[in-house]
Amino acid sequence: MTQDPIKKSLLFVDDEQNVLQGLRRMLRSERNEWDMEFVGSGDEALAIMKERPFDIIVSDIRMPGMDGVQLLNKVKGLYPSTVRFILSGHADKGMIIRSVGPTHQFLSKPCDSETLKSAVSRAVKLRELFQGEKIIGLVKDTSLPTLPELYQRLYEVLNSPDSSMGDVAEIVSSDVAMTARILQLVNSAFFGIVRHIENITQAVTLLGLETISSIVLTEGVFDKFEEKDVREFKIRELYHHSVVVGAYSARIIKKKLDDHKIAEEAMLAGMTHDMGKLAMVNSKNEAWREVYRRHKSEHIPLYQVEQETLGITHAELGAYLLGLWGLSDNIVEATAFHHEPSRCINQSFGILTAVHLADVFQHRSTPADKGSGMSEPDSEYVTRLGLDDQVQELEELCKDEDD
Amino acid sequence: MRILVADDDNISRKILEAVLAKSGYEVISKKDGQEAFEALKGADSPRIAILDWFMPEMLGIEVCRKVREIESRTPPYIILLTSKDGKQDIVTGLDAGADDYMTKPFEREELKARIKVGERVVKMQQALFKQVQELKESREEAIKALADLKQEVKTREGVENELRESEEKYRNILENIEEGYYEVDLAGNFTFVNNSTCKRLGYPKKELIGMNNRNYMDQETAKSVYQTFNKVYTTGVSSKGFEYEFIRKDGARTTIELSVSLIRDSKGKPVGFRGVSRDISERRKMELELIQARKLESVGQLAAGIAHEINTPTQFVGDNITFLKEATEDIFALQEKQGLLLEAAKTGSVTNEIINAVESALEEADVEYLKEEIPKAVDQSLDGVARVSKIVRAMKEFSHPGANNMTVADINEAIETTITVARNEWKYVAEMKTHFDANLPEVPCLVSEFNQVILNLVINAAHAIKDVVGESGNEMGTITISTARNENWAEVRVGDTGTGIPKQNRDKVFDPFFTTKEVGKGTGQGLAMAYNVIVDKHHGTLSLETEEGTGTTFIIRLPLVADNDGQKK
Numbered sequence: 001m002t003q004d005p006i007k008k009s010l011l012f013v014d015d016e017q018n019v020l021q022g023l024r025r026m027l028r029s030e031r032n033e034w035d036m037e038f039v040g041s042g043d044e045a046l047a048i049m050k051e052r053p054f055d056i057i058v059s060d061i062r063m064p065g066m067d068g069v070q071l072l073n074k075v076k077g078l079y080p081s082t083v084r085f086i087l088s089g090h091a092d093k094g095m096i097i098r099s100v101g102p103t104h105q106f107l108s109k110p111c112d113s114e115t116l117k118s119a120v121s122r123a124v125k126l127r128e129l130f131q132g133e134k135i136i137g138l139v140k141d142t143s144l145p146t147l148p149e150l151y152q153r154l155y156e157v158l159n160s161p162d163s164s165m166g167d168v169a170e171i172v173s174s175d176v177a178m179t180a181r182i183l184q185l186v187n188s189a190f191f192g193i194v195r196h197i198e199n200i201t202q203a204v205t206l207l208g209l210e211t212i213s214s215i216v217l218t219e220g221v222f223d224k225f226e227e228k229d230v231r232e233f234k235i236r237e238l239y240h241h242s243v244v245v246g247a248y249s250a251r252i253i254k255k256k257l258d259d260h261k262i263a264e265e266a267m268l269a270g271m272t273h274d275m276g277k278l279a280m281v282n283s284k285n286e287a288w289r290e291v292y293r294r295h296k297s298e299h300i301p302l303y304q305v306e307q308e309t310l311g312i313t314h315a316e317l318g319a320y321l322l323g324l325w326g327l328s329d330n331i332v333e334a335t336a337f338h339h340e341p342s343r344c345i346n347q348s349f350g351i352l353t354a355v356h357l358a359d360v361f362q363h364r365s366t367p368a369d370k371g372s373g374m375s376e377p378d379s380e381y382v383t384r385l386g387l388d389d390q391v392q393e394l395e396e397l398c399k400d401e402d403d
Numbered sequence: 404m405r406i407l408v409a410d411d412d413n414i415s416r417k418i419l420e421a422v423l424a425k426s427g428y429e430v431i432s433k434k435d436g437q438e439a440f441e442a443l444k445g446a447d448s449p450r451i452a453i454l455d456w457f458m459p460e461m462l463g464i465e466v467c468r469k470v471r472e473i474e475s476r477t478p479p480y481i482i483l484l485t486s487k488d489g490k491q492d493i494v495t496g497l498d499a500g501a502d503d504y505m506t507k508p509f510e511r512e513e514l515k516a517r518i519k520v521g522e523r524v525v526k527m528q529q530a531l532f533k534q535v536q537e538l539k540e541s542r543e544e545a546i547k548a549l550a551d552l553k554q555e556v557k558t559r560e561g562v563e564n565e566l567r568e569s570e571e572k573y574r575n576i577l578e579n580i581e582e583g584y585y586e587v588d589l590a591g592n593f594t595f596v597n598n599s600t601c602k603r604l605g606y607p608k609k610e611l612i613g614m615n616n617r618n619y620m621d622q623e624t625a626k627s628v629y630q631t632f633n634k635v636y637t638t639g640v641s642s643k644g645f646e647y648e649f650i651r652k653d654g655a656r657t658t659i660e661l662s663v664s665l666i667r668d669s670k671g672k673p674v675g676f677r678g679v680s681r682d683i684s685e686r687r688k689m690e691l692e693l694i695q696a697r698k699l700e701s702v703g704q705l706a707a708g709i710a711h712e713i714n715t716p717t718q719f720v721g722d723n724i725t726f727l728k729e730a731t732e733d734i735f736a737l738q739e740k741q742g743l744l745l746e747a748a749k750t751g752s753v754t755n756e757i758i759n760a761v762e763s764a765l766e767e768a769d770v771e772y773l774k775e776e777i778p779k780a781v782d783q784s785l786d787g788v789a790r791v792s793k794i795v796r797a798m799k800e801f802s803h804p805g806a807n808n809m810t811v812a813d814i815n816e817a818i819e820t821t822i823t824v825a826r827n828e829w830k831y832v833a834e835m836k837t838h839f840d841a842n843l844p845e846v847p848c849l850v851s852e853f854n855q856v857i858l859n860l861v862i863n864a865a866h867a868i869k870d871v872v873g874e875s876g877n878e879m880g881t882i883t884i885s886t887a888r889n890e891n892w893a894e895v896r897v898g899d900t901g902t903g904i905p906k907q908n909r910d911k912v913f914d915p916f917f918t919t920k921e922v923g924k925g926t927g928q929g930l931a932m933a934y935n936v937i938v939d940k941h942h943g944t945l946s947l948e949t950e951e952g953t954g955t956t957f958i959i960r961l962p963l964v965a966d967n968d969g970q971k972k
Contacts, residue, residue: 022721022783025722089715112725
């Protein structure tokens with residue numbers, strides 16, 4: 001079979017022939033966009049993937065022989081750039097949690113055609129937008145490191161009989177990796193939560209301590225950061241930067257839009273905007289480390305060195321992963337364009353604006369980053385939005401509240 | 404006896420000495436008052452003293468006074484000698500403590516006589532003292548005896564108290580235990596009951612004492628009670644575990660478990676019965692609730708699987724309907740174009756434009772594909788809907804709280820239901836083969852409990868097979884369930900191609916809490932419960948054939964004719 005280079009290739013795996021046939025018929029209307037294969041077992045899936053690459057794999061969990069989690073784990077290792085979805089009718093929480101590691105998104109049966117199509121389309125779009133294939137080709141392992149002390153504290157709090165949801169939420173929301181993963185889970189269809197959740201306390205409450213506990217303990221979800229790997233990379237500085245940018249972003253939104261909900265989402269966007277750096281440093285990619293060293297020694301903004309040398313940036317990687325995990329477009333957009341918001345299609349005031357300014361404000365107050373190009377806002381963007389007069393006021397507002 | 408003589412006048416003293424010595428007395432002579440006092444002061448002093456009034460150092464009267472001051476158990480008998488015979492002197496002498504007096508010169512005979520008096524007084528005094536002494540001793544003895552007695556009394560009081568306390572304790576226990584305690588005479592009249600017995604039967608104690616057993620049970624029960632008690636009477640062997648239905652004062656019925664043993668008098672003659680009763684109505688109720696709870700629990704365990712069984716067909720039915728909707732739209736669009744073509748053909752005005760439109764609609768609709776796929780989509784959807792309704796119906800039947808009494812049931816259907824409900828538990832490891840005897844008559848049974856047994860056996864079979872083929876092996880085992888009539892029995896066989904049961908475990912499989920599954924996977928209750936349901940409740944048999952490495956078959960046999968006794972006991 002010859003492959004149409006423009007068509008996206010999808011692989012569906014399910015042991016139930018009726019499900020495969022139903023999907024085939026239902027998705028027939030997409031046949032001009034998508035090149036689809038339907039196979040009945042993990043072994044068949046691996047066999048066909050050996051012949052040609054697939055952009056997306058959608059697998060059932062419970063299957064005789066190799067189950068879906070085992071399959072996705074193998075796919076993750078062999079073909080890391082393939083986007084991995086679960087489509088399962090199983091109501092067993094334990095199995096879903098087991099699958100968190102290798103899975104980008106969970107869809108639960110019965111899944112209506114619109115949900116399935118839009119989830120797949122979004123993944124396809126993300127891959128195009130952020131050069132997903134290239135990114136993953138470079139990074140491969142995209143697991144995230146957590147701060148060992150935060151992980152330890154969370155572990156202790158979860159094991160303490162008198163800890164509250166509030167305690168857990170507090171720890172999770174000060175950790176970039178945990179924040180992103182918890183949001184991924186809470187927004188997965190499996191947990192049956194219809195609204196989109198962009199608030200950690202709410203997410204922790206909805207998932208429950210038991211589920212959070214299982215996720216934390218599940219292998220392959222969080223890595224502990226190895227500091228010795230890249231000496232120049234200070235993970236604690238990044239965490240500090242993220243928390244501050246989160247807080248600033250929320251303040252800017254509150255001031256300008258006076259909307260509590262958007263402010264909360266902005267806080268999360270600020271938290272996760274540099275998540276790509278974490279994935280990069282954790283991937284043990286030597287080329288990126290070299291890039292990072294150059295950025296440090298020559299005082300050139302990291303994204304510029306990345307763009308120049310690798311052709312992709314940590315912002316794109318972060319945006320791509322957050323997008324695949326089902327986080328909101330606002331967060332994905334803010335993460336992707338936080339260096340150069342003028343490149344974004346959306347040119348109105350919003351979370352991206354807040355995160356961009358917050359990022360600049362934080363860099364300005366960090367002596368090492370002064371004059372590195374990261375401490376100046378995107379002037380074209382600021383002017384277009386008519387914010388020239390307000391930047392200073394907003395910066396004061398952000399920093400005043402620190403006292 | 405020794406006598407002290409004190410006189411400063413040598414002649415007078417010599418005379419006294421001589422006279423007294425002649426009379427057989429031992430004489431101690433002193434020349435002055437001081438010496439005399441010294442002699443009288445000691446412990447072993449003479450018992451009689453004759454003191455001259457006038458003496459140097461100390462007057463006789465003075466010696467007398469001073470001797471009297473000394474506390475002594477045996478004071479000397481003192482005779483004062485005086486030459487004066489003035490009355491006043493005599494009074495002064497006696498006042499000073501003298502016992503007697505004589506005037507000088509004295510006559511020998513008088514002296515002897517007066518000494519004799521003194522001797523008598525001294526002796527009397529000694530005797531008196533001895534008596535007093537004896538009296539004292541006996542009094543002390545008496546006091547000691549009294550004290551002993553008091554102690555004895557006290558001890559006895561203690562023992563009595565303990566006895567009383569212990570009796571009270573046992574009475575309290577007896578009165579307050581949940582179990583009823585009773586004693587009846589040989590005629591069956593209550594002679595003693597505790598509070599629980601009263602509460603159980605709903606009568607006050609005073610009404611119950613003397614009441615005959617026939618007053619609180621129906622005739623049939625009374626007959627059976629008589630038989631039981633009579634047997635205890637004739638054999639002397641105690642009995643327990645009898646269940647009787649008693650009628651309370653308010654008319655309500657209560658099921659009571661009874662024990663009975665014989666009371667004999669001191670000569671060994673039977674005089675009545677005693678025993679303990681226990682209300683088992685509550686236990687009965689709890690047993691029922693437990694069965695229901697177990698059933699709900701297994702439904703709960705099955706819930707995740709059942710959800711999967713429903714979600715899967717719902718998925719493809721939805722997909723097919725989406726497809727049918729789109730297909731219908733395409734067909735209608737095509738049909739519209741074809742309608743235009745038809746119109747044009749009628750009027751002979753067919754244009755290339757119309758033909759092209761029809762052709763492109765034909766291509767759009769892909770009619771060949773639709774012709775092939777639409778019937779399949781419809782069939783599969785119907786199949787999916789049937790699957791959902793089947794499992795929903797099976798769930799409803801399975802979890803239905805069954806009647807407590809035996810009803811006749813089609814056990815083929817019951818087994819089919821259970822297989823459906825448990826499908827998700829076995830379908831990944833085994834194929835299910837069923838051989839149902841279509842001619843099997845309906846079997847009297849407790850359907851929902853029977854379903855539970857089959858469920859346990861099927862899940863066990865699946866687990867045994869999983870141990871052989873592995874969770875994610877590509878092979879499948881086989882579970883075979885068959886039914887057949889075997890004379891007056893309905894026989895159900897549930898076989899698996901699993902691990903088989905090792906020899907050392909074969910006797911233990913029906914024991915409660917015996918399990919070889921890892922913690923959290925099995926409670927060891929499944930087969931024990933199955934045994935209870937089949938053997939105890941249905942009076943059937945449950946056995947097994949097993950071979951290690953080949954598999955295990957459980958064989959249930961249920962009697963086709965209901966045992967009249969089957970619902971009780």
